[in-house]
Amino acid sequence: MNYDFWGVGVPVIEWDExxxxxxxxxxxxxxxxxxxxCRLHAVMRTVDANTAVGQVLADLLAYTEFHFDEEEKCMRRVGFPRLEAHRESHAALTGAVLSMKADYDQEPGSLLAEELFEFLSDWLLRHIKAEDMAYKPYMLKAN
Ligand SMILES: [Fe+2]
Ligand SMILES: [Fe+2]
Known part of the structure; x- marks a missing residue:
């Protein structure tokens, strides 16, 4: 895992094995x-990007929901036994991001790039490393 800051403090999180x-x-x-x-973070740092941020945030939310759906299908396919708890974790994150987006839509200045980025990257990395990783043996066996 490579967590790096380049230039003016735009974070880059690189996926690795x-x-x-x-x-x-x-x-x-x-x-x-x-x-x-990372793109959301970069857009949020630009001065006049209110519309762009709203769009990137909406895209991120849509892709997250798509991913959660697909992942839940995969877990069901490979017979992962703790699907319900995992679904609840997905639903909790979706709810948190929806409410952040609602705050942002009401008052764009209320959502700070650093806070949003830290919350989401921290959640995502911890979720992948702990909860998603739990289904890995089932995936490997089925694939
Ligand atoms: Fe997951
Ligand atoms: Fe995932």
Whole structure:
């Protein structure tokens, strides 16, 4: 895992093998989510990007929901036994981001790039490393 800051403090989180959950498609989704998160952070730092931030945030939310759906299908397919708890974790994050987006839509200045980025990257990385990683043996066996 490479967590780096370049130039003016724009974070770059690079996916590496330590984040692999045993399924190429899910790995691709996670890569994309990390990229979108870094892009959101970069857009939020620009001065006149209110509309762009709203769009990037909406895109991130839509892709996150898409990923969670697909991941839940995968877990069901490979017979992962703790699907319900995992679904609840996904739902909690979706709810938190929806309420952040609602705050942002009401008052764009209320959402800070650093806070949003830290919350989301911390959540995503911990979720992949602990909860997603729990289904890895089931994926490897089925794939
Ligand atoms: Fe997950
Ligand atoms: Fe995931």
């Amino acid at each position: 330590s984040l692999s959950v045993g399924d190429e498609e899910m790995d691709r989704h996670h890569r994309r989510l990390l990229e979108m998160l």
